[in-house]
Amino acid sequence: MTDLQNREAEISQIVVTAAQMREIEERIFAAGMPVVALMEKVAGLISRRLEAMIPPGKSRVGVLVGPGHNGGDALVVARELHFRGYEVWIYNPFNKLKELTGKHLQYAQSLGIPCYQAVEQLRDCDVLVDGLFGFGLERKLKDKIAVAINELNTWKQPIFSIDLPSGLHTDTGEALGTAIRATHTFCLGLWKLAFLQDRALDYLGNAELIDFDIPIADVEAVLKDVAKFTRITTAKAIANLPLPRRPVTHKYKEGHLLLVCGSHRYAGGAILTALGARASGVGMLSIAVPEYLKPILVSHLPEALVIGCPETETGAIAHLQLPEKTDLSTFDAIAIGPGLTIDATPIVQQVMESKRPLVLDADALNILAQIGTISTLQKRQAPTILTPHEGEFKRLFPNIPDIQQDKVKAVSQAALQSGAIVLLKGARTLIANAHGSLWLNPNSTPALARGGSGDVLTGIMGGLLAQAMKKQIAIEEVVATASWWHSQAGIIAAQERTELGVDAFTLTQYLMQAIVNCH
Numbered sequence: 445m446t447d448l449q450n451r452e453a454e455i456s457q458i459v460v461t462a463a464q465m466r467e468i469e470e471r472i473f474a475a476g477m478p479v480v481a482l483m484e485k486v487a488g489l490i491s492r493r494l495e496a497m498i499p500p501g502k503s504r505v506g507v508l509v510g511p512g513h514n515g516g517d518a519l520v521v522a523r524e525l526h527f528r529g530y531e532v533w534i535y536n537p538f539n540k541l542k543e544l545t546g547k548h549l550q551y552a553q554s555l556g557i558p559c560y561q562a563v564e565q566l567r568d569c570d571v572l573v574d575g576l577f578g579f580g581l582e583r584k585l586k587d588k589i590a591v592a593i594n595e596l597n598t599w600k601q602p603i604f605s606i607d608l609p610s611g612l613h614t615d616t617g618e619a620l621g622t623a624i625r626a627t628h629t630f631c632l633g634l635w636k637l638a639f640l641q642d643r644a645l646d647y648l649g650n651a652e653l654i655d656f657d658i659p660i661a662d663v664e665a666v667l668k669d670v671a672k673f674t675r676i677t678t679a680k681a682i683a684n685l686p687l688p689r690r691p692v693t694h695k696y697k698e699g700h701l702l703l704v705c706g707s708h709r710y711a712g713g714a715i716l717t718a719l720g721a722r723a724s725g726v727g728m729l730s731i732a733v734p735e736y737l738k739p740i741l742v743s744h745l746p747e748a749l750v751i752g753c754p755e756t757e758t759g760a761i762a763h764l765q766l767p768e769k770t771d772l773s774t775f776d777a778i779a780i781g782p783g784l785t786i787d788a789t790p791i792v793q794q795v796m797e798s799k800r801p802l803v804l805d806a807d808a809l810n811i812l813a814q815i816g817t818i819s820t821l822q823k824r825q826a827p828t829i830l831t832p833h834e835g836e837f838k839r840l841f842p843n844i845p846d847i848q849q850d851k852v853k854a855v856s857q858a859a860l861q862s863g864a865i866v867l868l869k870g871a872r873t874l875i876a877n878a879h880g881s882l883w884l885n886p887n888s889t890p891a892l893a894r895g896g897s898g899d900v901l902t903g904i905m906g907g908l909l910a911q912a913m914k915k916q917i918a919i920e921e922v923v924a925t926a927s928w929w930h931s932q933a934g935i936i937a938a939q940e941r942t943e944l945g946v947d948a949f950t951l952t953q954y955l956m957q958a959i960v961n962c963h
C-alpha cells in the first residue's frame with residue numbers, strides 16, 4: 445500500500461466527538477496553521493466535490509449561512525461556485541457573525557451575490573448547500589431558524605450539508621429541536637460519532653468524508669488516553685477473516701463450533717443459525733437441537749454433526765446429550781440461543797459454566813436476564829459475547845435507563861458492568877468491550893429488519909469465533925467482522941433483489957458473495 449492508501453485506511457477507522465475534534469483542531473492551529481487558511485482549504489475541497497456533482501451553467505445554488513465557521517465554510521463555497529459560473533443566492537438570517545464569517549459575507553456581497561434574510565427567497569434554487577451549523581451547535585434550535593429548517597425540509601431540491609446536517613448533535617446524532625434532512629453530507633476531517641447512530645440516519649443522506657490532511661500524530665495525541673471508537677471498515681474486516689488458510693491443516697485446526705438452538709416452536713432459527721455458521725468456513729460444525737429437529741437439520745446441512753437431544757414436554761432441549769468422549773471443552777466456541785424458548789434454562793446455565801468462549805443470543809439472553817445478568821457473567825472464566833436487540837438489552841440491563849437517549853453510553857455501560865462484549869443490534873450496530881472501547885458498523889440496510897436475520901449473525905459470529913481461537917485474532921475484531929459481513933451480505937442482496945427480497949434464508953446465500961467481491 446502507498447502512504448496515501450495507508451492514510452486513507454487509517455483515517456476511515458477513526459471516529460471522534462465534537463470535543464475531540466475541537467481539541468485536534470486547536471493543536472493544528474497552535475502548530476501554526478492559520479484558521480483562515482484551513483477554512484479556505486476545506487471549503488475549496490467541498491467546492492470541487494460540488495462542482496463534480498452539480499451540473500454547471502444552468503444551476504442556481506442556494507447557500508444557507510450560519511453564524512459560526514460552518515457558515516464561513518459555506519461562504520467560501522458560495523464564492524468559489526460564483527466564480528465557476530453558478531448562479532449563487534445566499535440565505536443568512538443572523539445579525540451577529542463570527543469575525544471570519546462576517547468578512548466572507550462582506551466579500552461575497554461585494555461580488556454581487558444576493559443575500560436574503562427570508563428562506564422563501566431560495567425556493568427556486570436547484571440545489572441547496574447547508575452551512576448553518578456544524579459541530580459548534582450546542583443549544584436547541586428554536587424560533588425563526590427552526591421554522592426555516594422545517595420549511596426547507598418540505599422542499600424537493602437536493603441539500604448538501606457541510607460537516608453535519610445543521611441541527612444534529614455531533615455526538616448523539618439527536619436532532620436538537622429540528623435538523624436539515626440532507627441528501628448528501630460532507631463530513632469534514634474525521635468521522636463524527638453522529639454518523640454512526642441510528643437516530644441520525646434520516647438526516648444524513650449519503651455521507652462522505654472530506655479528508656483535509658489532519659496530521660495523524662495530532663489525532664493520536666488527543667485520542668491516546670480516552671475511550672476509543674473504531675469505525676468498522678471493509679479493509680479491516682477482510683483482514684480479520686480466517687483467510688488465507690494454511691495449506692497443511694485439518695478440520696479440527698479450523699475451529700469446532702457448537703450451536704445450541706431450536707425447539708418445536710422455533711425450528712427455523714436453528715437452520716438459519718447453522719447456515720450462517722456454515723458460511724463462516726468453520727472446520728467442524730456440531731449442532732445440538734431437540735431430537736425431533738434432527739432430520740430437518742441434517743437435510744439442510746448434511747456436513748454438520750447434528751446432536752439430537754432429549755426434549756422437555758414443551759419441545760425444548762431438556763439436556764445436552766453430547767456424543768461419547770465429548771464435553772463442552774471439546775469445542776473452540778459455543779453459540780447458544782436462537783429458538784431455544786425459555787424452557788431451556790438449565791441448558792443455558794450449563795453452557796455458562798463452561799470455559800469456552802460463548803455467543804449468547806435471543807432466548808439465551810432472555811434466560812440470562814431471568815437468572816441474573818451480572819451475577820451469572822461474573823462467574824464466567826472465558827469471553828462472553830451478548831448480541832441483544834433493544835428489547836433484549838432492556839431486559840438484560842434494566843438499570844441502564846436511557847438507551848434511546850444515548851446508545852453509545854448505554855452499550856459501554858453494559859459492557860463495563862457485565863465484563864462481556866456487548867453487540868447492540870439496530871440500524872447501526874454498536875459493539876462495546878469492558879475496557880471502554882467501541883466498534884461501530886457504518887453501513888447496513890433496512891432490508892435486514894426481518895425475522896431471522898439476527899440468527900444468521902449468531903451463526904457467522906460463532907463460526908468466526910471458533911476459527912479465531914486457533915488464530916489469535918482479538919475477539920472484538922471477530923465480532924466486528926461478523927457484523928460487517930452480515931451487513932454487507934444484506935447490502936448486496938438488497939441491490940440485486942430490492943429491500944423486500946432479503947429474507948433471512950436468502951441472506952445466507954449472499955454471504956460468500958460479500959467476501960468474494962472484496963478479494
Ligand SMILES: NC(=O)C1=CN([C@@H]2O[C@H](COP(=O)(O)OP(=O)(O)OC[C@H]3O[C@@H](n4cnc5c(N)ncnc54)[C@H](O)[C@@H]3O)[C@@H](O)[C@H]2O)[C@@H](O)CC1
Pocket residue numbers: 469479482483486487510511512513514515517542576577578579580581582583584585586606607608632
Ligand atoms: N475551526 C476551523 O477552522 C475549522 C472549522 N470548520 C468548520 O467550522 C465548524 C465549527 O465552527 P464553529 O465552532 O464556529 O461552530 P458552528 O459554525 O458549528 O456553529 C456555532 C455558531 O452557532 C451559534 N449557535 C450554536 N447553537 C446555536 C443555536 N441553537 N441557535 C443559534 N445559534 C447557535 C454559536 O453561537 C456559534 O456562533 C465546523 O463544523 C466546520 O464546518 C472547518 O472549516 C474545518 C476547520
Ligand SMILES: Nc1ncnc2c1ncn2[C@@H]1O[C@H](COP(=O)(O)OP(=O)(O)O)[C@@H](O)[C@H]1O
Pocket residue numbers: 806833869870871872873888889890891892893894895896897898899900901930
Ligand atoms: N433498519 C435496519 N437497518 C440495518 N440493519 C437492521 C435494521 N433493522 C434490523 N437490522 C439488523 O437485523 C438483525 C435483526 O436481528 P434480531 O432483531 O435479533 O432478529 P431475529 O431475532 O428475528 O433474528 C440485526 O443484526 C440488526 O442489526
Ligand SMILES: [K+]
Pocket residue numbers: 514574575576577578605606607608609610
Ligand atoms: K451544516
